[in-house]
Amino acid sequence: MTRKRTIAAVVGAAAVVGAALFHAPLLRGIVRSLVAEQPSSDCDGICLISNLQSPEGDRCYDIAAKLWRENPAAPALIVEPPENRIVAAGGLPSFAAISRRELSIRGLPDNAVSILPSDGNDDWAIARSLNDWLLKHPESVAVVLCDEFHSGRLRAAIDETLGSARAKQVRIAPLPDRRFNRGDWWKTRVGARTVGMEWIMLLRHWLCGREPCPLPAAAGDYEKNMIESWGEGP
């Protein structure tokens, strides 16, 4: 019993020392499945995506403009989700309008920007939009600018939707958040929280796959449903 305990204590201590010495490579390894990365040069389209009005990928417009300057024949492809209530109520311009404005500030002419309409707000809707574009441009290669830790999940959705042959025509360029990246995510609270959530999301993706994302009701219907649920007025 005493010998067993000694062995357990030595193994435990060795594990702690090992974790302390090699924590950086271990923690970098944890996020390997979350990140997909392919070369972004030599592409025929630079794709910008949005999730609920928040442009994905830190400084995505700077990167898109840089890629366009390297190859002005490659247009910026803006995946535009269906109009939501905030846009309809005048709270925000649409993602396409924000993107056009930002790309124009960075020197892209109007004819270098194309809109890819999307029928939903999830990764599969983005994949379907890209599929439509690739059907019209069968020899082309598109690069998608995407949040670094979201890129693995988006890659999986694209592979599932497009099939192996066409999925090869889509590359992912992961854009690190300005506050953290795969080499130091554990040093900030927001980095640790993002990695934790993205792992949960990736596990959910593997276990549950996809279910069509219900589109939101129009503002008037949404308010009407609320009022009905409250019953009689004050």
Place this chain on the structure above:
Amino acid sequence: MFRRLTAVLCVAGAAFVLWASSAAILPWFSRWLDVGERPVKADYVIVLLGDEQTRPFVAAALVKEGWAQTVLLTEIASGPHTIDGLMPPLHEIARDVLIGRGVPPDRIVVLPAYANSTFDEARALNKLLDSRPNARVLAVTSDYHSRRSRWIFRRVLGNRAEQVTFVAAPTDYYVPDRWWRSQWGARSVASEYLKLAFYLVRYGHLVHFAAACLLLVAVAAMVRRRQADRQGVLPIENALPNDRPTP
């Protein structure tokens, strides 16, 4: 060997039962988070910032139907997209939505706070209640966020939290009873539970921390006792006197 096989079978059986009954169990996780109530007649409706797609619309409906007179928004700290000039601050987006939905601008008040969290919003409301101690307030937030918000408001406002009624705004892009099937549902519900756990440890009462420690100690003691039983000996400190070799 037989014992190990039994244990593996038990774990596999439990996993199967959990998987088979997941459709009945998992909806409960999102229902538990929603503590929204029917609104009451109030002086103010405060819109907790975030989910601008839903919350300001509920506030607009409350004002237009006469449940509340004035909408309160909290000035919010700038995020990366605001700093880059891509989007206005969230309170300005909410204000524009409220105006767009027919709330007169003079019935919208922005509380100075530079808020970063629901705690900051509760503190801003607490300040307002210093000058209006009898005011009744409706707090609008997303359904999955209502339990944590209520907990935070109770922590910050104390007895004054009785003056606040939480009205839940239904979330778009997923069906609450099938939240795990959608990426937005999974993100909202899972992150909410993680935040709740973090808040209980970080900001909770000492009793929460003590209960968690006691539970851990109890589990450790049970595991140790079970190990000792399996080996057919008493824990070492009790066994020593009888185990000593006789000279």
